[in-house]
Amino acid sequence: xxxxxxxxxxxxxxxxxxxxxxxxxxxxxxxxxxxxxxxxxxxxxxxxxxxxxxxxxxxxxxxxxxxxxxxxxxxxxxxxxxxxxxxxxxxxxxxxxxxx
Amino acid sequence: xxxxxxxxxxxxxxxxxxxxxxxxxxxxxxxxxxxxxxxxxxxxxxxxxxxxxxxxxxxxxxxxxxxxxxxxxxxxxxxxxxxxxxxxxxxxxxxxxxxxxxxxxxxxxxxxxxxxxxxxxxxxxxxxxxxxxxxxxxxxxxxxxxxxxxxxxxxxxxxxxxxxxxxxxxxxxxxxxxxxxxxxxxxxxxxxxxxxxxxxxxxxxxxxxxxxxxxxxxxxxxxxxxxxxxxxxxxxxxxxxxxxxxxxxxxxxxxxxxxxxxxxxxxxxxxxxxxxxxxxxxxxxxxxxxxxxxxxxxxxxxxxxxxxx
Numbered sequence: 001x002x003x004x005x006x007x008x009x010x011x012x013x014x015x016x017x018x019x020x021x022x023x024x025x026x027x028x029x030x031x032x033x034x035x036x037x038x039x040x041x042x043x044x045x046x047x048x049x050x051x052x053x054x055x056x057x058x059x060x061x062x063x064x065x066x067x068x069x070x071x072x073x074x075x076x077x078x079x080x081x082x083x084x085x086x087x088x089x090x091x092x093x094x095x096x097x098x099x100x
Numbered sequence: 101x102x103x104x105x106x107x108x109x110x111x112x113x114x115x116x117x118x119x120x121x122x123x124x125x126x127x128x129x130x131x132x133x134x135x136x137x138x139x140x141x142x143x144x145x146x147x148x149x150x151x152x153x154x155x156x157x158x159x160x161x162x163x164x165x166x167x168x169x170x171x172x173x174x175x176x177x178x179x180x181x182x183x184x185x186x187x188x189x190x191x192x193x194x195x196x197x198x199x200x201x202x203x204x205x206x207x208x209x210x211x212x213x214x215x216x217x218x219x220x221x222x223x224x225x226x227x228x229x230x231x232x233x234x235x236x237x238x239x240x241x242x243x244x245x246x247x248x249x250x251x252x253x254x255x256x257x258x259x260x261x262x263x264x265x266x267x268x269x270x271x272x273x274x275x276x277x278x279x280x281x282x283x284x285x286x287x288x289x290x291x292x293x294x295x296x297x298x299x300x301x302x303x304x305x306x307x308x309x310x311x312x313x314x315x316x317x318x319x320x321x322x323x324x325x326x327x328x329x330x331x332x333x334x335x336x337x338x339x340x341x342x343x344x345x346x347x348x349x350x351x352x353x354x355x356x357x358x359x360x361x362x363x364x365x366x367x368x369x370x371x372x373x374x375x376x377x378x379x380x381x382x383x384x385x386x387x388x389x390x391x392x393x394x395x396x397x398x399x400x401x402x403x404x405x406x407x408x409x
Contacts, residue, residue, distance in 0.1 A: 020370065022377035027352035031373040036366060038359055038373055040352060 006087070008060035012095045014052040019094065035093055044070075048085050052095055062086055101160050103153035105321075106146065117156040118142050121167065124160040126153040128276035128324050129219065129265065132211060133162040134204075137169050138182060141200035144313075148201075148279045148300060151318045164211035168203045186211045199303050202311055208278060209262055213363040219274060220266040220372040223361040226273050226328070227256035232408055233273050233328035234400065235264050236336060237354075238361060243338035243396065246286040249314045250393050251400065253293050258320040259328060264358075267327060268368070268375035275324035279313035287312045289393060330379055331408050334400065337389045344395040346388045346403065354385040 022029045028046040030039045041049065051062070051069050063086075067077035089095045103126040106114060117123035119142070121135030136142050167185040171194045181194035184207025192210075195203050213221060225236040225248035234256070238244045248261050259265075261280040264273055279300070282290050287310060291299045300313040333354060355376060359365050365372045384407050390396040 020373065022373075024351045024355065024377070024380065027350070029352070029355065029373070029377060031370055033370060036369045038365075040356060 006059050006090065008063075009058055011056045011058055011098050012052060012062070012086075012090075013054070013056040013098055014049055014089075014095055016053050018096070030094065032093060037092065039092055039094065045085060045089065048082075048089060049094060056098055059083070059086060101155045101157055103155045105151055106154045107150040109154070109156060111146065113156060114146060114154075115142055117154075118145060121165075122156055122158055124155045124162045125149065126155065127278065127321075128260075129274050130164060130212060130216070130276065131160070131162040132208065133160075133165040135165075135167040135169070136200070136204065137167075138180070138197050138200045140198065141168050141182070141204045144201035144300060145204065148313055148315050151316070151321045153321070164215055166204075166207045166211055168200055168207060184210060186215065188214070190214075193307070195306070199306055201300065201313070202303055202306055205279065205281065205313070212263060212265075212276070216265075217364060217368055218268075220268060220368055220375050221362055221364050222264040222266065222358045223262070223363075224264040224333075224358075225261045225280075226259035226264050226330075227251045228259055228273075228328035229256060229404075229408075231272075231326060231328050233259065233330045234404065235273075235330050235333040237333055237357065242336045243286070243390075244336060245280050245282055245314075246289060246338070246393065247334075247336050247396050247400070249280050249282065249286075249290045249294060250397055252280075252314075252317070252320075254397060254401075257323055258316050259324070264330070266372075266375050266379060268371045270327065271375055271378040272327035272329050274327055275320070277316040277320040277324050279315055282312050282314055284309045290314050293393070330383060332403055333383060333385045334403070335385070335387045336396065337387065338391070338396070339389055340391055342389050342391040344388070344390045344399050346386055346399050349385045349387055351380050351383065351385055354383075355380055 018034050019030050019032045028041040063079045063082050066082045067074045118136045123134050125132045165187045168182050171183045180197040182197050182200045182203045183192045183194050184203045186207050223238045225244050227234050236244050236247055252258050258277045259275040302310050302312040304310050388399045
């Protein structure tokens, strides 16, 4: 998690070794091995997790590419929503910043 | 040393062992060394745990050690009070000695809730038909214990009134059949259908109101080693005068409610997560609301028949 505002140039990734996932219906449960905390994700948050799993991206790339990844028009996936979604995953430590 | 039912021992030997802390209660997955200092808790234990397996003697190993004792020397003689002492610091308010059975039961609950890490513990009652279990999740005032006691009368076996004890390897529930804790109006309700002999004396004026205990039956004790696979979970809500109502709830919400009710989930961590998710796979969860014991039994019976039978 970043202590201050995220920069669009920082590189982020999701490391699948750091958590385990179970799905119950449309809900994904994620147990973080780093924090010992259980998280409940909806479909969109889960998609963000998959988008970043093993594929490092800058926040700018996440914002630019997430709508295409979901296969929805960009106007249905505004950048503010994508950034908030990313921040939520960052807040709970499910995304990790790495050196470029 | 082989454990025998408490009632098979000479009463004087059992009392001596309880007062000296050399009695070990072998119940379900846990053994607990119990030491009691007052007559009322001793009488309660001899009565409510008569069918339970115990060993007497210094050499038995135990998982937990519980003492019900005065909070200090002064309170042994003046306005006699007791506290449950599970062997670690815990901020338990002293109770009048007349409420020592409550201190004993609280202490046994604390021992399991805060010292058990082999199993994931969730706050719920559990009853079973054969090896198929129904979880009755706790909501304060929801009627968990009353429903548990009522289902016992319908032929269900009691695994536990207080804890769903999840075996993390097998995703099955383990028995820990201790007395069922009844509060206030439910005491007379359960005395009515279970019989006066099956319910302890009422403790009046406790921090939770009036409390009495419905004893586990011999059959519950004899079959406590038989694990049960959970099939249905209900969240009961007793509302005076309410029409019976049942609503299926999402298993994801159920998981979060169970996690919130668990005293050791966060400590066990990954194994508890995996065990809980495995347990929930294929289960059904419902909120049920009712205004009478008859209605609650009918609701549970319908749910059980539609999913299990």
